Structures are given as C-alpha cells and as structure tokens.
Amino acid sequence: MASRTPRSAALLEFVRYFACSALALAMDGSIYWAALRMGMAYQAAAAAGFMAGVATTYILSVRWAFRRRSIANVHVEFMIFLGIGLAGLGLTEVLLWLQISVLGSGPMVAKLVSAAGVFMFNFGARKLLLFTRRSTPVASIAAA
Secondary structure, X not given: OOOOOHHHHHHHHXXXXXXXXXXXXXXXXXXXXXXXXXXXXXXXXXXXXXXXHHHHHHHHHHHHHOOOOOEOOHHHHHXXXXXXXXXXXXXXXXXXXXXXXXXXXXXXHHHHHHHHHHHHHHXXXXXXXXXXXXXXXXXXXXXX
C-alpha cells in the first residue's frame, strides 16, 4: 500500500474528526433534548450536552482521529482541548440565543445549525493548536 500524501492524510483526519464529532453531537443532542424535557432552560441544557460532547470528542480524537500530537503532557493537552470546547460552548450559546430569542427558531433546529459552525471552529482550532506536527514539540507546563 502506498503511503498517504499530506493532503489525503489531512482529509482522513477531517473525516475521522467528523465521525467523532457526529458521535459527540449525538451524545450532546440527547442530553440537550432530555434536559429540555425535564424543564431545564435551553442555556443550561446546552452546557450539559456540550460538556458530554467535549469528553466524547477528546477520547475519540486522541485515540483515533489524529495521528500527531503537539503537546506531550496529556493533562495540558486536555485543558487546551477543553478551553477550545469552552470557546465553542460560548459560540454555541450566542448562536442559540440569536436563533431562538431573536429569530424565533425552534431549539432543536437552532442546535443543529449552531453545531455546524461550532464544528468547523473546533476542528480548526484543535488541529492547529493540538494535532499538528511541529519541528520542536510544545513544551509541557509540567516539565517547565
């Protein structure tokens, strides 16, 4: 079997991350839906679902989606991964508010629309900061 070109390797990572994100979105959406059914406000329901999705995505990303890691310290890596997820959560909340409170969309439709934009943000930030080979690995905070 011929080795992968950089372009095909990047596409494979994107497809794998998409699959990880699809599973995480299913987890996120299920928790979001269940929390709404229990009477939770959409903001809190979105936060609960999103955090479950972040955990799912992290586990699948480091085990399957990405082949290169920029940070040697797993704890530091997870904290950055979580930080990107929290930025994505903030973006989700803004997009949900805009669609539900301003535009009058239903909460599930708004969640799906928001998920598309947040997916692209999360993939780009995580690929750039965590899963790109560097000439010199990023030093871990614990080693400093």
